[in-house]
Amino acid sequence: MNFIRNLLLGLWYILTSSYIKGLIGQALFTFLGFQFLNLLLPDNLSEFSLMIGAIIGVIGFLLFAGVLTDWLLWIGGKETPLKHGAREGRPEWTRYLGPDVNHKVIGIQYGYTSLFVLLVGGLFALIFRLELAQPGMQLLDYQQYNTLFSAHGIVMIVSILLGVGAMLNYLVPLMIGASDMSFPRLNAFSYWVSIPAIVLVLTGMAVGGWDTGWVGYPTLSLVGPLGTMFFLLGFYINGISSIAGSINVLVTTATLRAPGMSLFRMPIFVWAALATSLIQFTATQTIAVALTLNLLERATGLVFFNPAQGGDPLLYQHLFWFYSHPVVYVFVLPGLGIISELLPVFARKPLFGYKWIALSSLGIALVGFLVWAHHMFVAGMSDTLRIVFMISTLFVAIPTGVKFFSWVATLWEGKIELSTPMLFVLGAISVFLIGGITGPILGTVPTDLHLHDSYWVVGHFHATMFGGFIFPFFAGLYYWYPKITGHMYKEALGKLHFWLMVPGFWVMSFGQMSAGIMGMNRRYADYDPALGIETQQVLVTLAAFVIGWSVLIMIYNFIASARTEPVVSMNPWGSRSPEWQIPSPAPEFNYDVPFEVVGDPYDYGLDKPYIRFQVVAGD
Amino acid sequence: MSATTAEHAVEHAVEHAHDAHSHVPPYHVQLKSNRMGLWLFFISEIFLFGALFAARFYLWHVPGVGQTRPELSQELGLLATTVLLVSSYFVFRGETAMEHGDRSRFLNSYMMAALLGLVFFVAVVVMEWNVFGLEGSIAGIELFGHLGIDDGVYAGVFYAMTGMHALHVITGVLLLLFVWNRGRKGDYSPERHWGVEGCALYWHYVDVVWVFFYPALYLIGTPWH
Amino acid sequence: MEKNADWKKAAQRLGMYVFIGLMVLTLIEYAVSIYLNSTVGLFITMLLKSALIVYYFMHVYRLWREDSH
Ligand SMILES: [Cu+2]
Numbered sequence: 028m029n030f031i032r033n034l035l036l037g038l039w040y041i042l043t044s045s046y047i048k049g050l051i052g053q054a055l056f057t058f059l060g061f062q063f064l065n066l067l068l069p070d071n072l073s074e075f076s077l078m079i080g081a082i083i084g085v086i087g088f089l090l091f092a093g094v095l096t097d098w099l100l101w102i103g104g105k106e107t108p109l110k111h112g113a114r115e116g117r118p119e120w121t122r123y124l125g126p127d128v129n130h131k132v133i134g135i136q137y138g139y140t141s142l143f144v145l146l147v148g149g150l151f152a153l154i155f156r157l158e159l160a161q162p163g164m165q166l167l168d169y170q171q172y173n174t175l176f177s178a179h180g181i182v183m184i185v186s187i188l189l190g191v192g193a194m195l196n197y198l199v200p201l202m203i204g205a206s207d208m209s210f211p212r213l214n215a216f217s218y219w220v221s222i223p224a225i226v227l228v229l230t231g232m233a234v235g236g237w238d239t240g241w242v243g244y245p246t247l248s249l250v251g252p253l254g255t256m257f258f259l260l261g262f263y264i265n266g267i268s269s270i271a272g273s274i275n276v277l278v279t280t281a282t283l284r285a286p287g288m289s290l291f292r293m294p295i296f297v298w299a300a301l302a303t304s305l306i307q308f309t310a311t312q313t314i315a316v317a318l319t320l321n322l323l324e325r326a327t328g329l330v331f332f333n334p335a336q337g338g339d340p341l342l343y344q345h346l347f348w349f350y351s352h353p354v355v356y357v358f359v360l361p362g363l364g365i366i367s368e369l370l371p372v373f374a375r376k377p378l379f380g381y382k383w384i385a386l387s388s389l390g391i392a393l394v395g396f397l398v399w400a401h402h403m404f405v406a407g408m409s410d411t412l413r414i415v416f417m418i419s420t421l422f423v424a425i426p427t428g429v430k431f432f433s434w435v436a437t438l439w440e441g442k443i444e445l446s447t448p449m450l451f452v453l454g455a456i457s458v459f460l461i462g463g464i465t466g467p468i469l470g471t472v473p474t475d476l477h478l479h480d481s482y483w484v485v486g487h488f489h490a491t492m493f494g495g496f497i498f499p500f501f502a503g504l505y506y507w508y509p510k511i512t513g514h515m516y517k518e519a520l521g522k523l524h525f526w527l528m529v530p531g532f533w534v535m536s537f538g539q540m541s542a543g544i545m546g547m548n549r550r551y552a553d554y555d556p557a558l559g560i561e562t563q564q565v566l567v568t569l570a571a572f573v574i575g576w577s578v579l580i581m582i583y584n585f586i587a588s589a590r591t592e593p594v595v596s597m598n599p600w601g602s603r604s605p606e607w608q609i610p611s612p613a614p615e616f617n618y619d620v621p622f623e624v625v626g627d628p629y630d631y632g633l634d635k636p637y638i639r640f641q642v643v644a645g646d
Numbered sequence: 647m648s649a650t651t652a653e654h655a656v657e658h659a660v661e662h663a664h665d666a667h668s669h670v671p672p673y674h675v676q677l678k679s680n681r682m683g684l685w686l687f688f689i690s691e692i693f694l695f696g697a698l699f700a701a702r703f704y705l706w707h708v709p710g711v712g713q714t715r716p717e718l719s720q721e722l723g724l725l726a727t728t729v730l731l732v733s734s735y736f737v738f739r740g741e742t743a744m745e746h747g748d749r750s751r752f753l754n755s756y757m758m759a760a761l762l763g764l765v766f767f768v769a770v771v772v773m774e775w776n777v778f779g780l781e782g783s784i785a786g787i788e789l790f791g792h793l794g795i796d797d798g799v800y801a802g803v804f805y806a807m808t809g810m811h812a813l814h815v816i817t818g819v820l821l822l823l824f825v826w827n828r829g830r831k832g833d834y835s836p837e838r839h840w841g842v843e844g845c846a847l848y849w850h851y852v853d854v855v856w857v858f859f860y861p862a863l864y865l866i867g868t869p870w871h
Numbered sequence: 872m873e874k875n876a877d878w879k880k881a882a883q884r885l886g887m888y889v890f891i892g893l894m895v896l897t898l899i900e901y902a903v904s905i906y907l908n909s910t911v912g913l914f915i916t917m918l919l920k921s922a923l924i925v926y927y928f929m930h931v932y933r934l935w936r937e938d939s940h
Contacts, residue, residue, distance in 0.1 A: 102824045104831050206669035209679040270690055278683045282675055308686060312693035316701070320806060328795060329802040331705065337798040342704050346697055616669040681934055713910060720901075727897055735890040738928050742886060746879040850928045857920045861913045865904035 040117065044124035046222065049092035053223050056080075056087025074256060075326035081227060081260055088223040094126045094216050109211055111615055126219055128211035131613060133218050134197025135511065138504075140218075141189035142582065144225060148182035149575050151175045155552075160568040162556045172552035174236030174254065181228055181241040181258060185265055187358045187492070189221060190500050192268070194361050195276050195300045197507070201606035202294040204285030204624075204638075206616040209278040217272035224265035231257030240550060242347060243318070245332035245340050249325055256325060263318045266311045269357075273304035273311075285605070285638070287624035294604055294628050295384055299364025302388035306353045306360075306395065314350035317343055344406055348399035356395045359459075359495025360388055363430055365503045366452050370434055371629045372602050373449035374441025378629035380433045390426035398423060401470050405479045413472050420470035427463060431456075447521030448600075451502035454529045459494025461536055462487055480550070483543030490536050501581065508585065509594045513611045517591075520584040524577045531573035538567035603628060603637045673838065680840055688851050695855050698807050702862050705799040706870075713867030716800040719774070721787045723864035726769040727856065733762030734853040737822070741846040744829075747836045753829055756842075759849065760822040767815050770808050800870075807859055814852045821845045889927040896920050 041047070061080030068076055089095050097107040111129065113122045122132050123139075155175045158166045167175070196218075200208055208214045231237060235252030243262070248255050280301055284293070320331045321343060330336040332343050371378040378384065400408060400416040434456060443449065465487040468474045478484065501524075508516045542563040547554055554560065598607040605622060606613065622638040630637070671679070708714050740755030771777055774791040782789045793801050825845045828834070834842050896916050903912040925931050 102827075104828050104833065206671075209671075209676075210683060270687075274683055274686045274690065277686055278679050281682060282679045283671065308690045309693045312690055313697040316694060316697035319810075320701070320802075323806060324802070329805055330798050331701070331802045331806070338802070339705060342701060345704075346701070349697075685931075685934060724897075724901060728894070731890065731893050731897065734893075734924065734928060735886060738886040738889075739883060742879070742882045746882070748879070847929050850924050853928075854921045854924050857924065858917050861900060861904070861917055865900065866910050866913055868908065 040121050040124060044121075045092035045094075045126060045219070046124065049088040049219070049222060050226065052087035052089075052091025053084040053226060054087075055084075056090075057084030060084060060087075072327065074253070077253075078256055078260060078322060078326050081257065085220070085223040085227075085264055088226075089216070089219060092126060092219055092222075094219045097212055126215040128207070128215055129615065130196050130200045130208045130211070130214060131511075133214050134193050134195075136218050137189050137193035137196055140222070141186050141193055144182055144186035144189060146578070146582075147229075148179050148186055149578065151179040151182065153571055153575055155179070156568040156571045158552065159554075160565050162554055162561065164553055167552070169552050170236055170238065173238035173550075174232055176550060177237055177240050177258070178228065178232050181262060182225075183492075184241060184354075184358075185221065185225055185228070187496050188265065188269060190496065191303065191357060191361050192218065192221075192272055194296075194365070194500070194503060195272070195303070197511070198606070199276055199279060199297055199300050200283070201613060201617055202297050202604060203280060203283060203288060204605055204618055204622055205279060205283035206618070208275050209282060210275050213271050214275050217268045217275065220271075221265055221268040224261045224263075224268065227257050227261030227264060231255070231261065242351070243321060244347075245321060245324065245338075245343050246334075248321055249333060256322065259318050259322050259325075263315060263322070266315050266318075269307045269311045273307035276300055276304040277308065285622055285624055289624075291382060291385065292624050292627060293385075294368060295378060295381065296361070296364040296368045298385040298388050299360045299367075302392040303357050303360045305389075306357050306392050310350040310353040310396070312350075313346050314354075317346035317350070320346075341403070341406060341408070344403050345400070348402045349396075352399040352402065353392070353395040355491065355495075356391050358492060360391065362455065362494075362496045362499035363459075364388065365499040365506075366434060366455055367430070368604075369448055369452050369502060369506055370437045371631050372600050373444050373446070373452070374438055375444075375601075375631045376437060376441040377627075377631055377633065378433070379436035379439075380429070381627070381629060383429050384433050387426035387429040390429075391423065394419065394423050394426065398470075401475075404472050404475045417470060417472050421467055423470075424463075424467060431460070431463075447516070447518060447525060448502045448506035450522065450525045451498050451505065454525060454532075455494050455498030455502060457494075457529070458490055458498055458532055458536070461533075462490030462492075462494050465490065465540065478543065480548060481543035482539050482547040482549055484549055486536050486539030486543060489539065490532075493532055493536075504581070504585070506600065508588070509599050510606060510611045510613070512589050513593050514588050514591050515594045515599065516584050516588045520580055524580045524584070527573055527577035527580070531570045531577065535567050535570035535574065538563040538570065542567070603631065605638050608638065608640075677840055680844060684844055684847055688847075691851070691855075695810070695858070698803075698810060699858060699862055702803045702807060705803055706867060708870060711868065711870070714870030715863065715865075715867040716793055716797065716804060717869045718793065718804075718864055719788055719791060720864065722769060722774055722789075722791070723860060726766055726774070727860045729762050729766045729769065730853050730856050733759040733766070734850055736762065737846045737849045741842055744834055744839050744842045745836055749829065749832075749834075752834075752842065753826060756822050756826045756829065756845075760819050760826065763815055763819040763822065763849070767812055767819070770812050770815075774808065775805070804863060807863060811852070811855055811859055814855065818845075818849045818852045821848060885927065889923055892923055893920055896923075 057080045059080075060083030061077050064076035064079050065073060100107045109128050113119050114125075122129075123136055127133065127136075152175075155167065155172055158164070158172060164172075196208070196214065200206070231254035233254075234257060235254040237243075237248075237251050237255040237258050239248045239251055239255060239258075241262075243255070243259055248259070280293075280297060323329050324331050324333065324338075330338045332338045332340045334340060367378060367384050398416060398420045400412060401420045404413055404416075445453075465483070469478055469484060469487060505516055505521055508514070542558075542560040543549075545560050545563075546558050547560055547564075554564075594611065597610060600607070605618075608622075609618060620640045622640045624637065625639050626635045626637045628637050703713065706714050736755045736759040740752045740759065743749075743751035743755060772780075773789055774793075776790040776792075780790050793804055795801055795805070822845060825841050828841060896919055900913060900916040900920075903909055903916065
């Protein structure tokens with residue numbers, strides 16, 4: 028009886044959660060906004076009305092979800108102290124259903140949303156991979172195929188950005204000894220604004236889809252179906268989340284570090300978080316401009332890109348890649364940070380060349396801003412620019428190489444312990460190496476002219492994303508799972524996940540690259556059997572399914588393990604990092620006793636402490 | 647070693663649990679964070695306005711001619727620029743007054759700045775954009791712009807740049823009014839007035855953007871159509 | 872108290888001077904455009920004007936000078 032009561036109560040909490048309320052608000056405000064503008068504006072601007080309606084819908088989501096409440100009260104002149112904990116009389120888990128200000132709650136919200144969106148994007152890929160397994164069209168028509176591969180791209184990017192948000196939010200304040208982020212309400216806003224963004228992208232699939240891929244190049248995007256507008260707008264709104272979140276991370280790291288934690292005594296992941304945030308809070312604005320101009324040209328007829336009316340499509344590509352090249356470093360830098368963070372723990376050795384790794388993150392971020400036009404070698408740029416961007420692109424190999432050598436040197440003669448997080452770290456290094464060495468071939472003009480827009484690019488990009496983000500992210504999830512939940516995951520299932528996913532990925536990657544060399548185009552729905560790539564296509568499809576199943580095993584593992592006995596040890600990995608010196612899950616304000624940094628973070632095997640808890644006066 | 651300190655920490659955790667107040671950063675730290683956050687936001691917005699600025703030089707470059715610009719009413723441009731500068735001055739006046747505890751001068755100045763901001767907005771949207779399709783002149787000076795939405799990249803860039811800026815003007819005016827309202831209720835003191843300061847910074851920033859946009863739109867290049 | 876009044880006056884006077892400087896630069900800008908049509912000249916006035924605002928109106932130095940409020 029009690030069970031049924033709890034179940035119904037839980038259902039009621041979910042149905043009245045901010046997610047549901049927000050969705051209602053978004054639908055309502057979109058509809059009303061559209062109707063209102065439609066009355067005001069002439070008929071030829073109906074897409075413009077819908078666009079503004081959709082923007083008003085985002086505000087509706089935030090209003091109904093309660094994200095703006097505190098700010099509105101402030102405007103009205105009321106003081107709004109931060110509220111902590113679940114609403115009175117409700118269980119602890121209901122905190123995750125609404126705009127909570129605690130950075131750990133927000134980090135976990137980012138995390139499960141990221142995983143959910145990852146599954147959605149993965150599902151899209153599996154559907155069009157089935158289509159590609161054989162030549163000819165069996166499952167989908169061309170428009171559906173185009174929509175699916177385009178949506179796969181953008182949905183995965185949103186998922187990765189959410190995953191980055193999860194890691195940064197959960198870990199940075201814990202690692203630097205802060206009780207929360209500098210701007211807790213803005214932090215909640217950053218998470219919640221990404222939900223209506225996802226809704227917009229998915230709406231785009233329902234109202235005609237779009238066929239531009241995730242890049243949204245004009246002039247195709249100017250004439251594409253209505254779905255294009257929703258996709259561009261969803262992409263745009265998600266940028267707001269990135270900008271607000273990254274400024275928060277930068278300020279938190281600058282002002283709330285524990286006493287004694289100088290820049291070169293921060294855990295190495297915090298350096299990665301800094302470099303990532305530096306890219307996010309600047310570059311995101313240029314894609315906002317690219318998308319804004321694209322939307323305006325679609326919806327109002329102002330001219331920017333359409334060459335038939337005097338515009339220039341290359342301008343869009345410049346603005347787009349000025350963000351979209353650096354953003355791949357937003358994806359991979361936190362992942363590389365996790366690799367550097369975990370290697371010394373599992374090798375029981377100091378991290379080799381701490382300062383070099385820290386500075387190489389900044390180096391990658393800076394060089395990343397100077398290479399964007401390597402995506403445009405065949406777009407009709409001048410030869411001089413092609414050479415300049417080829418050279419700057421090859422420079423990226425230097426700071427990346429620094430990281431690789433440091434990782435190998437850290438592993439060298441270490442007492443390596445192969446538990447699941449370490450396996451994923453090693454998998455990440457192997458996969459990122461594949462992505463790394465296939466990159467210069469694309470960054471070099473003469474070879475790129477042949478490989479541009481081929482499946483080779485798909486192979487290279489997926490290797491960098493899996494090696495730089497997915498594998499380290501999963502490593503991080505396993506590693507901090509006991510910290511987050513207070514329970515231990517099932518090691519056997521973790522190992523099974525790894526041994527399915529790594530070979531699966533290798534097969535997928537080599538299959539994609541080989542198909543690309545033999546002439547498979549990156550975005551075509553169909554291919555000529557005479558290319559002789561059917562074996563590769565079948566293998567890639569099979570491998571994709573193996574990877575998909577392995578991810579489901581991980582999610583099952585996490586759900587099932589939360590019901591097991593709590594972990595016995597507070598610090599199961601023997602880590603020196605401050606977050607492992609307090610109980611799991613961490614208390615509401617992290618460190619009830621403040622600590623002070625007295626040594627270096629990665630002196631594993633040396634008998635020198637990193638932090639010391641302060642003695643509270645009067646005790 | 648770590649085990650003992652950790653146990654120590656647990657003991658204290660019990661004693662200090664749920665003491666939210668002791669975990670709130672002190673005012674001067676939060677003030678520093680607020681300033682830094684706002685300036686980082688400004689740097690972020692440099693990329694937004696900078697991209698539009700760059701787009702203007704990209705699209706208004708005519709091969710063989712160099713930089714061009716549309717024919718715009720110079721009088722309107724100069725007027726709008728002056729109005730915005732004056733309002734920036736008033737915000738400075740108001741913030742300085744608050745720092746020295748002169749509440750009424752702070753309130754008057756902020757209200758004045760908000761009104762001037764509205765005048766600027768009207769000058770851009772009603773007069774320069776001419777959204778209502780009006781006509782008229784004073785002393786031979788045309789009051790309403792002629793650049794139509796179908797005037798190619800000249801209209802595109804002009805509307806995009808002034809529109810993005812006008813959006814910031816409107817949010818700035820709202821902020822000024824919110825702060826004015828809270829100031830009226832007696833919320834700020836010479837020691838604690840981050841709302842006043844942050845709002846002033848934002849308004850000056852909007853002015854800085856126009857310092858770059860005004861010459862880019864009205865002055866640089868040869869008139870071309 | 873008297874000292875405070877002096878500071879206040881000085882601070883307000885500074886604001887007025889900066890504003891006058893900005894207006895003069897704007898007129899110079901206008902003249903540069905009409906008589907010289909010099910893009911470089913206009914970039915110089917832009918940078919001067921923005922520097923004045925950022926330093927005096929936005930008191931950017933408060934970011935690294937801790938004592939002022
Ligand atoms: Cu790139």
